Amino acid sequence: MTPNRATTLHDYHERLNRVLLHIAHHRGEELTLDRLAAVACLSPCHFHRIFRAMVGEPLGQHVQRVRLETAVVQLQTSDRSVLEIALDAGYESAAAFARAFEQRFGVSPTQCRREHRLELQVRTARFREMNATMITPEILTRPATPVAYVRHTGPYAGVGAAWGKLCGFAGPRGLLGPRTAYLGISRDDPKITAAEQLRYDACLTLDRPLAPDGEVGVQTIPGGRYAKFLHCGPYENLHTTYDAIFGDWLPRSGEQLRDEPGFELYRNSPDTAAPADLRTEIWLPLE
DSSP states (O other): OOOOGGGSHHHHHHHHHHHHHHHHHSTTSOOOHHHHHHHHTSOHHHHHHHHHHHHSSOHHHHHHHHHHHHHHHHHHHOOOOHHHHHHHTTOSSHHHHHHHHHHHHSSOHHHHHHHOOOOOOOOOOOOOOOOSSOOOOEEEEEOOEEEEEEEEESOGGGTHHHHHHHHHHHGGGTOOOTTOOEEEEEOSOTTTSOGGGOEEEEEEEOSSOOOOBTTEEEEEEOOEEEEEEEEESOGGGHHHHHHHIIIIIHHHHOOOBOSSOOEEEESSOTTTSOGGGOEEEEEEEBO
């Protein structure tokens, strides 16, 4: 497919430049994911991954960095009060601003102003250089897929408990077989969402109708066009493949993502394979 105007790398840069300028000009306002995604004219479902992959840092981290580094310049070049600078940086109080400032720079705002210990410049985020050879997926059409699932809420490192509940339910009921597929839906990005609020659905495909039963629910993964990528290696390195997808492949591909989450399909298990031998398919829904 030949990329069109709406899906070229050039256009993605334009969209993100709008966001970066908006952040710089409205840094004292509430800069939510939904609001900034709207500035970029991109789906919130995928915008934060695109931003992180192309700009090189998570959205929330970038916003805080711009706010605090701008505050450094104001402290050292103006006579505005710490409270004024704190409010301009989007903090509700001088105390909250001071905590964030000291955590970032190791000194308080008043020390920074008094001692001029920091020689910082507000940096403009630079887009990452794109690789000459982009990661390549298969483009496939798959049917709608009913699955049984157990929802895990909390750090992704603890999803094993959800899998234990799901498999413990499915085994005695004859729901596990040679054609059963094991899928995971990570509904939040740990770079955006607090660890205790992360949502993950551990899923098993179904070959017959099933009624929800307590913690075990039933949902349908939508059918349609998908891009299927293969990640080789430990789960903790999945972010590198996602960054390649959203920072390299997507802007160059001529494709648009549907406003719904993708999923991971686990082709083998850490119970039987070494971390380096794990194989995970990443399926992203396409328009």
